[in-house]
Amino acid sequence: MTRLLFWLALVFLVAAAVRSKLRKMSGPPPGGAAPAPNPPPRAAEQPIERMLQCAHCGVHFPASENVPANGRDYCSPAHAPH
């Protein structure tokens, strides 16, 4: 059983190596602009916002939703001390 797993892992590694080599050899298509490998879908639309951590529940939330109280940051008025 262990030997079978070994051969499976070996085949997987060889397949991965061949696949990466094929990708490197094919390169960008001739005569055409190379497509972006993995364009971030919404990176251009949404500016990166600073994330804060709620001092009450520990959840991370965007700084625009911050509810500051006593010098600490809270995710909502319900978690801020009254």
Ligand SMILES: [Zn+2]
């Ligand atoms: Zn909270």
